[in-house]
Amino acid sequence: MQDNITKLFKAIADPTRRDIFHALVIATSALSITQISNQFLMTRQGVTKHIKILNDAGLVQMKEDGRNRFCFADPKPLKEVNKWMQFYAQFWDDSLDNLDNYLKTKKDA
Amino acid sequence: MQDNITKLFKAIADPTRRDIFHALVIATSALSITQISNQFLMTRQGVTKHIKILNDAGLVQMKEDGRNRFCFADPKPLKEVNKWMQFYAQFWDDSLDNLDNYLKTKKDA
DNA sequence: TCTTTACGCAACTTTTTAGTTGCATATTAA
């Protein structure tokens, strides 16, 4: 229903999910759902939903171990986001060109 | 209400807005609202709303000229997105470390 | 075995987002 890049952007567009992802990236070990939830004010179920979205985007992976589900970050999918951005990077420092073009348009009209 | 980075991520999380942004980046001149709208199936007002969100995020700027509002892309704010990503880039190629840590966790438990 | 812990699932509410229609207004062209 949604393409990967959209899933990725939507996943990281939410501040809570960026926080969860960050916590997992800097964690020295995988963290259980409960351990993650304890770092946030919202309920465990709320956090679980966010983790599911991160998981669907490929940014978080999980390993079941008994009654625990340990989560760990996988930043690799961000490569695709980076690739998307690199195309626009070439316009970062000359984005006033478009303003020039605008002025040209005006002159031509 | 929303921080800049969240505004940016939300702006580019929508496929239509990425399309609008892209069209403006590759355009050889600034485009009016109507010119942009004509490239999409949705109504002009729908497109206008997307442009407003892009404008709030700083990705699109506008110049009024008579009854026209010419829009042009400004990719510079994407630098901040890039900065956000660069932190995680260091983990791209060793993201299995977290899996190792997970296994270590398991062993310790 | 009994209790606690860690979770999933489903139903629900609230808020946000995406998109529409309708109408008013200013600018441009005939």
Added chain:
DNA sequence: TTAATATGCAACTAAAAAGTTGCGTAAAGA
């Protein structure tokens, strides 16, 4: 001056997202 064009604004609908409560269940510990 009259008609067409480019736009904004407001109200509305529909759908998606964010978050909650409640409950059931399997695993671990006492």
